[in-house]
Amino acid sequence: MATVRIPPVLRASVGGEKELTADGSSVGEILRSLADDHPQTQSQLFAADGGLNRYVNVYLNDEDVRVLDGLDTSVGEADTLVILPAMAGGSR
Amino acid sequence: MSPSGAEVLREIKSRIDEVDPAVVHEQMTNGSVLVDVRETDEFAAGHIPGAKHVPRSMLESRIEGAVPDRSQHVVLYCASGNRSAWAARTLLDDLGYDSVESMTGGFTLWKDRGYEVEVPRTMSAEQRERYSRHLLLDEVGIEGQQKLLDAKVLLLGAGGLGSPAALYLAAAGVGTLGIVDNDTVDVSNLQRQVIHTTDRVGVLKVDSAEETIKALNPDVNVVKYPVRLDAENIMDILIGYDIVVDGLDNFPTRYLLNDASVRLRIPIVSAAILGFEGQLSVFKPYDGPCYRCLFPTPPPADMAPSCGANGVLGVLPGTMGLLQATEVIKLILDVGDPAIGRLLLYDALAARMTEVKIRRDPDCPICSRAPEDIRDDELGVFPDYEAFCAGAH
Numbered sequence: 001m002a003t004v005r006i007p008p009v010l011r012a013s014v015g016g017e018k019e020l021t022a023d024g025s026s027v028g029e030i031l032r033s034l035a036d037d038h039p040q041t042q043s044q045l046f047a048a049d050g051g052l053n054r055y056v057n058v059y060l061n062d063e064d065v066r067v068l069d070g071l072d073t074s075v076g077e078a079d080t081l082v083i084l085p086a087m088a089g090g091s092r
Numbered sequence: 093m094s095p096s097g098a099e100v101l102r103e104i105k106s107r108i109d110e111v112d113p114a115v116v117h118e119q120m121t122n123g124s125v126l127v128d129v130r131e132t133d134e135f136a137a138g139h140i141p142g143a144k145h146v147p148r149s150m151l152e153s154r155i156e157g158a159v160p161d162r163s164q165h166v167v168l169y170c171a172s173g174n175r176s177a178w179a180a181r182t183l184l185d186d187l188g189y190d191s192v193e194s195m196t197g198g199f200t201l202w203k204d205r206g207y208e209v210e211v212p213r214t215m216s217a218e219q220r221e222r223y224s225r226h227l228l229l230d231e232v233g234i235e236g237q238q239k240l241l242d243a244k245v246l247l248l249g250a251g252g253l254g255s256p257a258a259l260y261l262a263a264a265g266v267g268t269l270g271i272v273d274n275d276t277v278d279v280s281n282l283q284r285q286v287i288h289t290t291d292r293v294g295v296l297k298v299d300s301a302e303e304t305i306k307a308l309n310p311d312v313n314v315v316k317y318p319v320r321l322d323a324e325n326i327m328d329i330l331i332g333y334d335i336v337v338d339g340l341d342n343f344p345t346r347y348l349l350n351d352a353s354v355r356l357r358i359p360i361v362s363a364a365i366l367g368f369e370g371q372l373s374v375f376k377p378y379d380g381p382c383y384r385c386l387f388p389t390p391p392p393a394d395m396a397p398s399c400g401a402n403g404v405l406g407v408l409p410g411t412m413g414l415l416q417a418t419e420v421i422k423l424i425l426d427v428g429d430p431a432i433g434r435l436l437l438y439d440a441l442a443a444r445m446t447e448v449k450i451r452r453d454p455d456c457p458i459c460s461r462a463p464e465d466i467r468d469d470e471l472g473v474f475p476d477y478e479a480f481c482a483g484a485h
Contacts, residue, residue: 007369054389055390055391055395056391059448059449062446062447062448062449064448082437082448085391086389086391087364087371
């Protein structure tokens with residue numbers, strides 16, 4: 001199963017985990033399986049039309065899935081998906 | 093009786109070719125080599141642009157290094173035209189150069205005619221000592237140190253990221269550090285904002301930072317902006333800076349900064365932190381993606397935790413701020429591979445650094461266009477701006 005890295009802002013939605021494994025052979029299948037297991041992430045990851053929210057970037061290893069095949073990008077067992085929402089944070 | 097020096101010089105001048113500064117000035121780009129034969133201190137005080145320096149006392153041993161091809165045309169000059177005449181004779185008679193001229197009146201006449209003069213920058217003895225560990229590096233050296241001293245870097249915030257960045261950039265001799273921050277020092281800042289001190293709680297951060305920087309390195313000129321960056325002031329503040337160090341804590345200003353920097357073609361070294369994790373990238377307009385290529389729209393307020401107060405491990409902004417300072421220095425020196433088109437992700441708890449690629453978006457609303465086409469009223473605007481800000485504040 002592929003590894004999914006969870007960013008700090010989504011960790012509360014997945015029980016505090018930093019990394020999870022999820023079933024699926026494509027980016028879409030894996031993220032939907034993640035959302036099935038952790039329903040709070042559904043609206044954080046997916047827009048109403050079923051596509052990825054534009055403020056969430058997803059990388060297959062180090063490549064943005066949008067320049068690959070998007071949610072249809074195939075994912076191997078040894079691959080890592082990195083979920084990366086926009087982060088603007090210095091510290092005041 | 094042997095002839096006097098003056099008689100020998102007259103004899104030499106009668107049989108070598110002399111050339112007027114006006115001719116030299118006209119022919120500067122015709123492929124001949126101009127050689128300054130004066131002593132090192134004279135050369136350092138000012139010389140003709142592009143001239144090679146071979147002191148007459150070193151002529152025989154060093155001229156081949158400066159002019160390896162003996163058939164090349166060489167013009168020599170000194171202060172008044174005498175030492176260059178002696179040197180011309182040496183090159184012609186002893187060293188086998190074919191075509192050598194001596195410039196009449198030397199550098200003095202050249203200057204009197206009002207032709208251009210290059211005065212090399214020199215470092216004081218104190219500076220040579222202060223930056224000696226830089227001068228020993230091939231990648232820095234005197235030339236690189238001069239670039240650092242000439243550089244103008246703007247720090248957005250003298251907070252968690254800006255503090256360590258400012259300290260090390262000041263120590264490195266970055267000549268001008270602008271600091272934008274309208275905040276005052278709070279005791280809760282001191283856990284990570286190491287440029288401030290306990291006895292300066294309540295003082296404006298720009299004043300506190302200036303005091304520390306001046307104590308560390310008097311070479312640094314600190315320009316203070318005790319304001320909040322906004323659409324009204326951003327262009328005025330950014331203009332003239334070479335690089336911006338960004339540690340902004342909110343999305344609206346982050347987009348504003350991006351758009352203004354693309355318009356002004358100023359690279360941004362950006363970092364963000366949250367909890368135990370940090371991100372870093374260099375956004376160099378038109379050489380790589382901009383912030384909008386990476387994140388075209390901000391997340392909703394409930395996924396933008398940086399809008400409120402959050403825990404942060406004090407050393408994390410230190411780590412990320414110093415990575416920013418490192419990228420700034422690489423950009424100034426033009427060495428290495430800056431993190432352009434790459435987002436570095438640092439996980440302090442895992443002690444792991446990973447990176448992902450960032451691509452330029454060919455449809456980017458900002459950087460797919462020419463800078464002059466980006467209008468004032470577009471700066472910092474993004475979809476649902478009003479709704480976002482209403483949720484964030």
